[in-house]
Amino acid sequence: MKKFFYLGLLALILSACSSGDHGELVGVRGRSPWFQPDPYGTLYCPMGSFHMGQSDQDIPYNFTQKARMVSLQAYYMDQTEISNNEYRQFVHWVRDSIARELLGANDEERWKNKLDQFGVEREAAYEDKGYDLYWDEKLNYGDKDEEIRNTLNDLYLPVKERFYTRKEFDTRKFNFVYYRIDLKKASRKVNRFRHNTTTDDQGRTFINGVGHSVGEVDTTKEGLGHYQIENKGPKKDRSVFIIKDIINVYPDTLAWVHDFTYSFNEPMTNNYFWHPAYDDYPVVGITWKQARAFCVWRTQYMDSYFASIGQSIVNDWRLPTEAEWEYTARGGLDLSPYPWGGPYIRNARGCFLGNFKPMRGSYIDDGGFHTVHIFSYSPNEWGFYNMAGNASEWTSNSFEEAGYDFAHDLNPDFVTEPTEDEKYQAVRQRKVIRGGSWKDVGFYLQTSSRSYEYQDTAKSYIGFRCVMTYLGRARGDDATAQEGARLGVK
Numbered sequence: 001m002k003k004f005f006y007l008g009l010l011a012l013i014l015s016a017c018s019s020g021d022h023g024e025l026v027g028v029r030g031r032s033p034w035f036q037p038d039p040y041g042t043l044y045c046p047m048g049s050f051h052m053g054q055s056d057q058d059i060p061y062n063f064t065q066k067a068r069m070v071s072l073q074a075y076y077m078d079q080t081e082i083s084n085n086e087y088r089q090f091v092h093w094v095r096d097s098i099a100r101e102l103l104g105a106n107d108e109e110r111w112k113n114k115l116d117q118f119g120v121e122r123e124a125a126y127e128d129k130g131y132d133l134y135w136d137e138k139l140n141y142g143d144k145d146e147e148i149r150n151t152l153n154d155l156y157l158p159v160k161e162r163f164y165t166r167k168e169f170d171t172r173k174f175n176f177v178y179y180r181i182d183l184k185k186a187s188r189k190v191n192r193f194r195h196n197t198t199t200d201d202q203g204r205t206f207i208n209g210v211g212h213s214v215g216e217v218d219t220t221k222e223g224l225g226h227y228q229i230e231n232k233g234p235k236k237d238r239s240v241f242i243i244k245d246i247i248n249v250y251p252d253t254l255a256w257v258h259d260f261t262y263s264f265n266e267p268m269t270n271n272y273f274w275h276p277a278y279d280d281y282p283v284v285g286i287t288w289k290q291a292r293a294f295c296v297w298r299t300q301y302m303d304s305y306f307a308s309i310g311q312s313i314v315n316d317w318r319l320p321t322e323a324e325w326e327y328t329a330r331g332g333l334d335l336s337p338y339p340w341g342g343p344y345i346r347n348a349r350g351c352f353l354g355n356f357k358p359m360r361g362s363y364i365d366d367g368g369f370h371t372v373h374i375f376s377y378s379p380n381e382w383g384f385y386n387m388a389g390n391a392s393e394w395t396s397n398s399f400e401e402a403g404y405d406f407a408h409d410l411n412p413d414f415v416t417e418p419t420e421d422e423k424y425q426a427v428r429q430r431k432v433i434r435g436g437s438w439k440d441v442g443f444y445l446q447t448s449s450r451s452y453e454y455q456d457t458a459k460s461y462i463g464f465r466c467v468m469t470y471l472g473r474a475r476g477d478d479a480t481a482q483e484g485a486r487l488g489v490k
Contacts, residue, residue: 081282252458354389391463399452
């Protein structure tokens with residue numbers, strides 16, 4: 001037996017020697033070089049520090065916060081607000097995925113894929129999450145096949161709800177199902193994985209020989225160690241940190257009517273989201289939750305493409321933090337009150353520099369009326385459009401008057417997720433919006449001005465843009481770029 005053991009050990013040593021590393025620590029071989037691709041429609045924001053907060057007096061004394069130095073890592077942000085046409089891609093994807101699910105119930109071979117990414121049939125535990133869909137199979141809502149037409153009829157409004165017999169989609173069914181992980185909750189000490197946990201015959205729990213807290217019960221002392229009676233409730237595993245959300249993705253087109261009493265905005269309700277004339281206008285009528293769902297879908301959509309070409313995935317798309325938004329709006333002009341720099345909202349020729357409510361309410365003096373094209377007006381120093389005016393923008397952060405005081409100065413972040421018991425508490429529902437909009441006065445165009453709206457509300461003047469954290473320290477710092485620099489290649 002020993003002979004075989006030594007022979008195996010010798011073979012192991014020889015195999016290690018034959019690897020070519022001469023027994024040295026060289027890391028895992030065969031890993032592909034990596035570089036961060038620039039996502040389409042975004043601009044790179046370098047890491048940096050800036051004074052976050054008011055750079056001018058707060059005339060209405062509105063949500064005053066003292067300026068504070070903060071530091072941010074590099075990231076990408078959308079150059080413009082998300083447009084109607086870009087968001088419509090999300091809506092159509094959700095619609096088409098539901099249609100394929102309906103068709104797959106009758107014809108799995110054509111519309112669904114039961115195999116996982118390794119070519120193995122999916123386990124029964126995954127059945128409640130559905131199968132992957134075949135997107136290469138062409139979907140035609142006017143298909144001549146009677147069975148397909150009858151199946152897809154479920155996506156349309158019932159006959160009694162149709163206006164002049166128009167066969168229109170029932171957008172109430174456009175629900176996006178997705179999962180996310182609550183990393184902040186998982187990181188709490190009481191929820192972390194416990195190594196070498198033992199329980200003695202008295203019910204005391206010890207971790208690595210030392211007593212630790214494992215439940216919300218009283219702590220006592222005995223002998224040399226501290227211990228706590230073990231919580232008899234269910235043990236936590238990863239599943240408790242995985243949260244399932246179901247979000248209807250269609251914008252609230254009626255926001256144009258319900259936002260303004262005694263104002264005629266019916267044409268905007270009827271046409272703004274779907275008509276080609278408004279394709280490149282910012283999408284509005286989007287709740288904070290819908291904006292977050294869009295970011296999740298955008299991540300999944302990009303990751304699925306990267307997986308298909310064998311490329312590593314990138315960081316997730318998400319809403320910008322309040323600090324990231326302000327840093328981008330300033331565009332390197334740290335102490336300037338507006339994205340364009342100086343203290344005025346007109347240029348030297350007297351033209352307004354953004355889409356807002358100028359003067360005493362002359363909405364057309366700035367060249368706008370409601371929203372305008374996403375590439376309107378001049379960009380800031382970093383090339384970002386409409387960081388002031390047009391549509392206010394959701395950020396990821398919860399609104400708290402004293403938030404600047406307790407948020408960290410490194411990538412400051414403050415997010416609250418209302419629990420089931422807190423879902424009716426209005427203060428837990430507030431999310432920060434930035435930038436001012438077409439209906440706001442000039443004060444809200446300042447880069448430091450803050451306001452809030454409730455996360456479940458949709459307004460005709462609030463849109464959003466997305467952010468992706470840069471993979472690495474800074475652009476040009478990845479392995480490929482370093483090797484190129486070594487060889488003298490730019």
